[in-house]
Amino acid sequence: MSKQIEVPELGAFALMRYAWVQLTSMRTALILLMLMAVAAIPGSLIPQRLTNPIAVREFFKSDRDLAIWYDRFSLFDVYGSPWFSAIYILLFISLIGCVLPRSVEHYKSMLAKPPATPKNLNRLSHFQEFHGSQESMNRANSWFAKNRFRVRVDAETISAEKGYLRETGNLLFHLSLILVLIGVSFGSLFGMRGEAIINVGERFISVPTSYDTLAFGKLSNDGSLSPFQIKVNKFDAKYDPKTSSPQDYTAWVTAEIDGKSSQEILKVNKPLTFGHTRVYLQANGYSPVVTVRDSLQNVVFQGPVPFLPQDGNLRSIGSIKVPDAKPSVGFVASFLPTNSRTTSQGSISIYPELLDPKLLFSIWEGDLGLDSGIPQSIYKIDTTNLKQIGLGSVKPGETYEYEGGSITLETVVPWVNLQVVRDPGKSFALAGGILAILGLLTSLYGRRRRIWIRIDGERIEVAGLAKNSAPGLENEIDKFIRAIKGEK
Amino acid sequence: MQTTWAYVSNYFVYSAMAVFSISFISHAFETAFAVRTPENADSTDGNLMTKTLDYKRTERAARIATALMALGFLLLLAGVIARGISNGHVPWGNMYEFSITGALAFTGAYLIALRKYDLRWLGLFISLGVLLTLGTAITLLYRDSAPLVPALKSTWLVIHVVAAIISGGVFLLANVIAGAYLYLDNLERKGGRPAWLRRLPNLEVLDQLSYRLVAFVFPLWTFAVIAGAIWAESAWGRYWGWDPKETWAFITWVAYAAYLHARVTVGWRGRRAAWLCIFAGSTFLFNYVYVNVWGTGKHTYSGL
Ligand code: HEM
Numbered sequence: 015m016s017k018q019i020e021v022p023e024l025g026a027f028a029l030m031r032y033a034w035v036q037l038t039s040m041r042t043a044l045i046l047l048m049l050m051a052v053a054a055i056p057g058s059l060i061p062q063r064l065t066n067p068i069a070v071r072e073f074f075k076s077d078r079d080l081a082i083w084y085d086r087f088s089l090f091d092v093y094g095s096p097w098f099s100a101i102y103i104l105l106f107i108s109l110i111g112c113v114l115p116r117s118v119e120h121y122k123s124m125l126a127k128p129p130a131t132p133k134n135l136n137r138l139s140h141f142q143e144f145h146g147s148q149e150s151m152n153r154a155n156s157w158f159a160k161n162r163f164r165v166r167v168d169a170e171t172i173s174a175e176k177g178y179l180r181e182t183g184n185l186l187f188h189l190s191l192i193l194v195l196i197g198v199s200f201g202s203l204f205g206m207r208g209e210a211i212i213n214v215g216e217r218f219i220s221v222p223t224s225y226d227t228l229a230f231g232k233l234s235n236d237g238s239l240s241p242f243q244i245k246v247n248k249f250d251a252k253y254d255p256k257t258s259s260p261q262d263y264t265a266w267v268t269a270e271i272d273g274k275s276s277q278e279i280l281k282v283n284k285p286l287t288f289g290h291t292r293v294y295l296q297a298n299g300y301s302p303v304v305t306v307r308d309s310l311q312n313v314v315f316q317g318p319v320p321f322l323p324q325d326g327n328l329r330s331i332g333s334i335k336v337p338d339a340k341p342s343v344g345f346v347a348s349f350l351p352t353n354s355r356t357t358s359q360g361s362i363s364i365y366p367e368l369l370d371p372k373l374l375f376s377i378w379e380g381d382l383g384l385d386s387g388i389p390q391s392i393y394k395i396d397t398t399n400l401k402q403i404g405l406g407s408v409k410p411g412e413t414y415e416y417e418g419g420s421i422t423l424e425t426v427v428p429w430v431n432l433q434v435v436r437d438p439g440k441s442f443a444l445a446g447g448i449l450a451i452l453g454l455l456t457s458l459y460g461r462r463r464r465i466w467i468r469i470d471g472e473r474i475e476v477a478g479l480a481k482n483s484a485p486g487l488e489n490e491i492d493k494f495i496r497a498i499k500g501e502k
Numbered sequence: 503m504q505t506t507w508a509y510v511s512n513y514f515v516y517s518a519m520a521v522f523s524i525s526f527i528s529h530a531f532e533t534a535f536a537v538r539t540p541e542n543a544d545s546t547d548g549n550l551m552t553k554t555l556d557y558k559r560t561e562r563a564a565r566i567a568t569a570l571m572a573l574g575f576l577l578l579l580a581g582v583i584a585r586g587i588s589n590g591h592v593p594w595g596n597m598y599e600f601s602i603t604g605a606l607a608f609t610g611a612y613l614i615a616l617r618k619y620d621l622r623w624l625g626l627f628i629s630l631g632v633l634l635t636l637g638t639a640i641t642l643l644y645r646d647s648a649p650l651v652p653a654l655k656s657t658w659l660v661i662h663v664v665a666a667i668i669s670g671g672v673f674l675l676a677n678v679i680a681g682a683y684l685y686l687d688n689l690e691r692k693g694g695r696p697a698w699l700r701r702l703p704n705l706e707v708l709d710q711l712s713y714r715l716v717a718f719v720f721p722l723w724t725f726a727v728i729a730g731a732i733w734a735e736s737a738w739g740r741y742w743g744w745d746p747k748e749t750w751a752f753i754t755w756v757a758y759a760a761y762l763h764a765r766v767t768v769g770w771r772g773r774r775a776a777w778l779c780i781f782a783g784s785t786f787l788f789n790y791v792y793v794n795v796w797g798t799g800k801h802t803y804s805g806l
Binding site: 261437 | 652655720724728731732733736739741749752753759763
């Protein structure tokens with residue numbers, strides 16, 4: 015809000031004051047705003063850990079040196095980086111430093127009367143003069159009152175002002191940006207986010223160990239998990255027969271919290287809500303239900319195994335690990351909901367529904383490394399130390415026998431991926447957003463203007479001034495003058 | 503039934519293109535033939551500055567050109583609506599549909615602004631711009647009508663996209679005007695405008711106009727971003743995730759906020775303001791083209 019000031023003599027207080035004045039100046043605000051726009055750009059061009067961790071990993075593989083340099087400048091985490099944070103923190107300090115004093119000033123000026131009429135009205139815009147009498151002044155006064163101008167009535171002149179709402183709206187807008195920021199920070203400090211894959215027919219209990227991934231905000235922890243349970247009773251996916259593109263996903267679930275249970279329908283745009291916690295239907299796929307037996311016909315593994323979809327027709331990959339077999343075996347598998355053979359690509363899926371499902375696998379024997387302590391993907395098996403002992407495929411109900419045992423595909427069930435999110439700050443952010451729009455509307459569409467009238471004997475002078483040369487004052491003054499003259 | 507409506511839509515879009523082409527020709531005709539060399543001037547000196555403008559001769563061409571813009575708008579509107587019927591949902595599922603709707607919003611913004619300001623001089627560029635957009639859309643971006651993927655089935659999508667497309671149309675119009683400002687400013691610095699450009703408003707009016715347009719539509723763009731966030735919250739479990747599309751929407755928003763600040767609080771006018779306006783508008787275009795075509799992220803699943 016200030017003009018550029020001279021560099022003062024040194025002195026801690028003076029220096030701080032100088033820094034403060036500079037930081038809260040309009041020019042700094044402008045520079046920070048532009049910096050913010052520019053600083054947000056790299057994050058959309060370079061893959062981000064937050065949104066695309068796989069691409070970041072690939073970047074490291076393909077150009078390690080560059081990636082290391084990028085990483086030094088937090089270019090894979092732009093929106094959490096020190097420099098991005100610095101810009102928006104400075105911006106918001108500047109904003110607070112600018113808006114709070116302005117609010118106080120504005121509040122005072124709303125209580126005060128408009129400033130006195132300038133001496134020479136004829137130097138101002140919209141100047142007009144004509145004949146009139148005291149009666150004209152009375153009419154002017156009641157016109158101002160009717161149109162809700164705030165007036166200052168002096169001996170021979172009236173100074174009237176309208177449109178304070180414009181400034182109020184502007185302040186409201188800037189203040190509500192602070193509210194949005196508070197909401198966002200609150201959400202990231204006290205929030206949580208987790209994901210879990212659930213086979214249809216299974217029950218999910220919200221405790222830390224049931225999640226596949228789980229992350230908490232800095233000021234939140236395990237103890238804050240909402241204690242709900244969800245049983246997925248049925249899942250239905252509809253696809254467009256022509257293009258295989260998905261049209262609708264619906265999950266029918268039984269939700270339970272605090273001993274109360276209810277039947278619910280979960281869709282992509284319709285999350286379930288438990289207080290601040292919401293549960294979203296995010297993804298889906300298939301789990302072949304298999305039984306693996308050893309050579310003595312003992313069951314060594316049984317159950318659904320979630321497979322990871324690879325394309326729009328839900329060709330999926332997965333692995334079946336059987337550490338209980340002696341020696342232990344693993345199946346590196348792919349699953350095709352509607353299988354078909356092509357000469358060029360081999361076996362593929364041609365439709366995402368279970369029209370002609372088939373499980374293809376290679377069988378590996380040896381130490382699966384499950385006890386090695388190194389975290390493993392549930393969808394993959396590292397086969398470097400294993401020996402391949404077979405290659406086969408089964409359809410539902412079929413059994414494939416290999417040297418040392420057999421595998422049966424019993425049936426196939428869908429799985430759904432539920433995303434569980436708690437964001438206690440989001441209603442603040444939303445309120446901030448709504449107030450921001452209201453503030454903007456009053457600020458950008460509002461017109462602040464002054465009208466002056468002075469009587470000098472028989473002569474009446476009128477002039478006006480619109481802030482930001484907003485249009486419309488001319489019409490208004492015309493109406494005003496007609497009213498004074500008693501015309502309709 | 504579905505395909506019939508898609509055909510109907512295509513016919514409307516093609517006819518709109520034909521009408522916009524004729525409008526373009528009429529605008530060009532008007533611009534070219536309004537210039538007249540005065541009888542007493544030396545016709546060999548080739549100095550454009552001695553020529554004058556006479557719009558009486560071309561008044562009819564001008565009126566035809568504007569009427570054709572309006573007709574083109576109506577045809578395109580019909581095309582967009584038919585496309586919506588053929589899809590069974592609002593026609594904003596892929597880039598072809600965004601493009602035809604965007605062209606519609608752009609034409610609409612021009613026609614509405616035309617009622618308040620004499621902007622007919624812009625018609626030449628507007629009709630050309632709309633033609634190029636529609637041409638690219640129908641040749642490169644065309645996709646058959648298809649149902650929406652589940653995440654796109656939301657009322658918020660409709661609200662969000664309507665707001666974004668209208669904002670975009672107005673932003674682009676502001677950009678064209680800022681561009682015209684810079685071009686004319688250059689000419690005036692070099693000596694003056696040639697006759698055919700003398701009809702355009704003076705620099706100050708252009709400067710104010712692009713500001714007015716931005717100030718007018720900035721709240722709507724803010725709303726579009728917030729509506730997008732509300733939709734993302736219900737579809738993806740977070741209202742903001744720095745997805746490339748979101749990031750660029752944010753960049754556009756901040757850039758226009760900077761532009762408004764530069765004008766209102768720091769007092770920028772003229773060239774600097776025009777460049778800032780063009781920068782902000784380019785971030786919008788970039789978002790639309792780059793992120794849809796080459797980007798990654800959750801917004802790119804529309805198959806273009
Ligand atoms: C998050 C960053 C900010 C955003 C998005 C923002 C946005 C805006 C917008 C859209 C306007 C309306 C312009 C118009 O009336 O045409 C505005 C006006 C204004 N802003 Fe900001 N602003 C921000 C930060 C700041 C800061 C840091 C300051 C103070 C240093 C500031 C002070 C002002 C002032 C004084 C006005 C002019 C009010 C008027 O006379 O109309 N803003 N701002």
